Amino acid sequence: MGSVIQFGEKQLTENDLYPLLARYGILPQLAREIIIDEAIANVICTPEEEAMARNRFFSQQQLTDETRISAWLKQSGMTMEQLEKLSLRELKLEKYKQATWENQLEAYFLQSKGKLDRVVYSLIRTKDGGIAQELYFRVQEQESTFAELAKQYSQGAEAQTGGLVGPVELNVPHPKISQMLTTSKPGQLWPPTQVGEWYIILRLEKYISAQLDPPTQQRLLNDLFNSWLQEQIKQKIIFSPQTPDV
Incomplete structure (x- = not known):
């Protein structure tokens, strides 16, 4: 099996990845990202929204020219297509949150107000x-x-x-x-x-007294989303420890 990642003289194969992800506690984060990708797969953005999201992401990552973009792709192990999708991920996630929980915000705010005051x-x-x-x-x-x-x-x-x-x-x-x-x-x-x-x-x-202003709305959206996400991880993801090959 071919090498997936190389650190100096050390090469990692696909068989090495699962034990390493488990050892460093990265599997729950990986599960989280997979569930998010499934949730936002069908979220539609306008061309204007996509352009703004892409420009914002590239600016945040200081990807201001082809040289920096190439270096970033090499370091992250991504293709340009994957980078383009990544630049839209935050936008799609926010649209998903709003479409799913925006109509619950007022009730959730009243329920949580005692803690927010x-x-x-x-x-x-x-x-x-x-x-x-x-x-x-x-x-x-x-x-x-x-x-x-x-x-x-x-x-x-x-x-x-x-x-x-x-x-x-x-x-x-x-x-x-x-x-x-x-x-x-x-x-x-x-x-x-x-x-x-x-x-x-x-x-x-x-x-x-707390008000249902934009920052509070965003916070409550994030709370509802994170509660849903934790429940999804519990329901859908089962980590099975690998046994060593004999």
Whole structure:
């Protein structure tokens, strides 16, 4: 059997490829790409869309002349026809996502909105419950500002920002903190609350409600696509370990 790839003096044949793909954990990625190719096979693009996609891809890869194109083809082991197909792949995939899941976006957005909403909050954390209680009263009585006390006493990274955290999505903080923020009004100060090994003082500064804008739409499309893709890999792909030849 002929050589497929040559690394210096080492030659790899077709029989070498499967064990190597398995050894380096590349088989799942290969399966993913095969499923994507099957899904987008019948996606139709206009000539204008194809020209724009091709120009964008060639620009991103700095394929600005025939010399660079030839070198890229040699290094990647592709033909020019394969390169042309590759340049359209991202466009076809995006069109496939939109055609398949665009009508589900609004419902999925409403379902996911609680995780997408963002908050800005102030946090002081310490492992000493007595200190936490004292700091809480000092903020409550306006003897010191939250920022001043956070810089001096907070034992987390938030000390560098005067206790200010965010904007972050609600699924980022500890679940207990997220729950407290969800039920807070801006400016509401929470008394010391134990979260794991910490005693925290928390104040919601701002609640930013998520909107179904273009970036959010793209993110949700990607989420739906990736969930579908993982399910396809589970259903369709079975990796069978090869036994050594005797």
